[in-house]
Amino acid sequence: MTVTTSEGTHTADAPPGHPPTSTGLSNEKVAMWAFLGSECLLFGALISTYLLFKGRSLEGTVKPEDVYDIPYTSVSSFVLLMSSLTMVLALAAIQRGDHRRLRVWLLTTALLGASFVAGQMYEFTVFYREGLKISANLFGSSFFVLTGFHGAHVTIGVLMLLSLWGLSMRGKLPTSRSETVELVGLYWHFVDIVWIVIFTVVYLIP
């Protein structure tokens, strides 16, 4: 049923507090995409800085090839990549009203994300012990700032996933709010694609 009021046209089954928008698209989703577009500029700046400083560190200080452990980072990358799969499975679950699976996939995604962050903390510790500090040289500064910013984004994503899981456990995440899961999912996939670029540009390209 369609109801026309002074504020516009509403469908009877539209959730309260979510009137139609001038574009016909969700304002929150438009805002999230605009935010992700701006995040491209942030990470672009950090990656460019890394490339700019690459090979310009003082002689005798730690170089990337001295510390990188490609097999270890490959496993971390695989873990983050697979967390994108569990995230879309969580979204698919809530969209068909399967709240038990939604919670399973949300928790799995959060655990995979937390594993990635834990792996990154371990990697930082190993690098530190091998003499690579943020103030050691240009490589250390640009590497820790870039990967640290990305790790912070993943950590925020994990907190958002756990919040969604908590809301769902308390019955406050009905199917009508599936867009909330979709928005968190967009953010999560974005940190994944940023890592795809970092893994290639920072770790694999000599």
Place this chain on the structure above:
Amino acid sequence: MATEPGTSAAERPAPDSGAVTEEAQPDHDPTAPDHAHPSEWEYIKVALFLAVVTAAEVGIYYVEQLEDFLVPLLLVFAVIKFAMVALWFMHLRFDSRIFRRLFAIGLLLALFAYAVVLATFEVWNR
């Protein structure tokens, strides 16, 4: 309220009715995807493909014979993975073009701006 000449009441869109763009979807329902999203099996197939590409990336890193082609190959693999996640997992392939454009603006602006910066400092010639 004044009416536009030549426009009948029946032709005019209702206020905030969403009839603005070609992508407009009146009476937006946030529970429904903008377009049909892929099935779970399709998501799994995409993830398997991404896993294979990642394995190939790491594999070629250790192949000395491919040393001359390593950088272009790695960049191609990264672009493929980036596109697959953005188009399938982030639903850019299925959702409104407005989302695609918003993201593309940021991405292209970043690529252009930082390519100029890196070119200015002759990063390619080092």
